[in-house]
Amino acid sequence: MLIAITRLPEKAGRDAALCAEFGHECYTVSPLRAELIEDAIARFVAEANQGAFDCIFFTSALPAEVIAPKLSLPDGVRSVAIGPQTARTLARHGIEAETLPSFYSADFAPYLGEWLAGRRVGIPRAAVPNPGLLEAIRSAGGEACEYPSYHLVPSGEALDTGRADAVLFTSASSFREARWTRRPGQVVAAIGRVTAAAMEEIPPDVVGDGSLAGTLAALNRWTEEESTHA
Structure with a gap:
């Protein structure tokens, strides 16, 4: 299949290579663009390098790409990536990060558990509220230090999805802001699950596990089942 994947261009990373591993081709469509908040990024980097945090939670590949090259973290600081692409981005810049087992920010506090008590967590992320994450850290006895590092701004452009066999939405925001028309037969x-919950208007045929690899695997299983029933 040819798959249109909703991404910030800066976050496309290994999308093409990963799709090829699953037998597909892909291209990026961008219903959103990122505007960096430079002063917040500079403040976070300065505080992180001074040892202000016991743990840093990278919730996407974009802040990892922008911030990691500027970090010189003291020993003992834990780095946690929300998913494998973010972890790979950090690794390219010399930061070995743990990866959440299920790729959702809601799983961050349960993953760290009792370790969070008395710890400060630095979170450079999009300027999109996530009160559940902050409250979960506080409930575990930790201190959540959030740094809105970029704005997500609707591109306003009609997406080039008509030629794709499948359209893959990577966030609830990308679906809500997308200007596109589903053609007949398009997957x-x-x-x-978070993205799927936002797609009541056009319920998805396929729902992944929060990662691109898991979604491609689910797409292949769905395709096999459809061909069996055809």
Whole structure:
């Protein structure tokens, strides 16, 4: 299949290579663009390098790409990536990060558990509220230090999805802001349950596990089942 994947261009990373591993081709469509908040990024980097945090939670590949090259973290600081692409981005810049087992920010506090008590967590992320994450850290006895590092701004452009066999939405925001028309027979996929929950208008045929690899695997299983029933 040819898959249109909703991404910030800066986050496309290994999308093409990963799709090829699953027998597909892909291209990026961008219903959103990122505007960096430079002063917040500089403040976070300065505080992180001074040892202000016991743990840093990278919730996407974009802040990892922008911030990691500027970090010189003291020993003992834990780095946690929300998913494998973010972890790979950090690794390219010399930061070995743990990866959440299920790729959702809601799983961050349960993953760290009792370790969070008395610890400060630095979170450079999009300027999109996530009160559940902050409250979960506080409930575990930790201190959540959030740094809105970029704005997500609707591109306002009609997406080039008509030639794609499948359209894969990677976030709830990308679906809500997308200007596109589903053509007959086109497969629609959500990268995970949070994105799928936002897609009531066009329920997805395929729902992944929160990662691109898991979504591609689910797409292949769905395709096999459809061909069996045809």
